[in-house]
Amino acid sequence: MSELIPEDWFEMNPFALNQADKEIKMRQTLTSLHHHHLQHCEAYSNLFSDASMDSLEDFPYLAVRLFKYLTLQSIPQEQVFKILYSSGTTGQTPAKVILDQDTSRRQSKVLVKVLQDFIGKKRMPMLIIDHPGVLKSKDSYSARGAGIQGLSMFGRQPIYALNEDMSLNIEVVQAFAETHKNQPVLLFGFTFMVWQHFLQSLRKSENALNLNSGILLHSGGWKKLEAQKVSNEEFKRVCRKTLNIEKVHNFYGMAEQVGSIFVECEAGHLHAPIYADVVVRDPQTLKVIDNNNPGLLQVLSIVPGSYPGNSLLTEDLGSVLGVDDCLCGRKGKYFQVLGRLPKTEVRGCSDTQA
């Protein structure tokens, strides 16, 4: 399958191509992948034909929730390497993502290439805003565990900030801040957990940390924070005040497209790397709508090979803010996520654990 996704993808800077050149490159690879899935995934071939695609917007998309109801796979059973379950809890059916070795390897590679552009190649001492038990069960490979494991590649001697009951392990956290004073450190957690169990716990106990050279990465959805009226700006303000951290990057991604994440830049915009793209569609007509208008987000990724997840219609609302001209200098599309389409399930790594 590796020949479907040429290795030269990983030798380029993930934000150097302008949108027109990137689309040509993505279209080639996505066309091969589309044919691959037509040949090897019955459910996919029942839905789609091999009509030619002239632009990224022409690629057929699957509703992301299909991964909850169907086992979608484009590889023989003996090549199944791992099954990733999204963070469904009681009352919610988890999505099921079938991985082979190639796709799994590509996920790590793409994740590393994308994040290197924001945090550099050097690994830093790392504080994970979660509890260590989340990785313990090897049988159920959860999206939350996978996220932590993926990000752990950027860390040295990862330390967990929370106890099993989600309370803050203040001694460990203070020792971490003290040991790495004035050094670059990396913090990672799911947005809601960072807010509720880390920032709020620190505030309540009237503790503040000085991690002035730190970088905080967080992801997993804003739904619960929206309910508490916490915006991205407020989140960052509290990070500055409580952690003395200026560099805070949210990222948008999903279990069905692990690896090709959309990271928030210094100007506060989410960026599509060369491996991925977004298209915004009208929620009623599903027609592509103009930039700056909110609609349903469709996400494209070259990463999945073992399952037909290269083009997915999400249940998230967002809008494209611009193309090739972000102040941060990165090329390609940049956008914002505006929340979830009303009446969908509560979903997301951080929203499922209150």
Added chain:
Amino acid sequence: MNNQEKLFQAFASALNIELNQVSPELTYNTIAEWDSTAHMILIAEIEGVFDVMLDTDDIIDMSSVAKAQEILTRYEVQF
């Protein structure tokens, strides 16, 4: 112990396998013991044994024992 013996020993202890299971051809994810979790333990072990700081590119490139040797050579570890 020469550096190759040290490297093989690092693989054996990090992956918790017998020394005689380690060969240059041993590849990531082909044995249950060398999965993504063990991979990070292995990285820490190699960094400790050879006193090097590997970056994120090295972590994704280190797909076999032979590859580990090649990467370490770039950090002036001689084999």
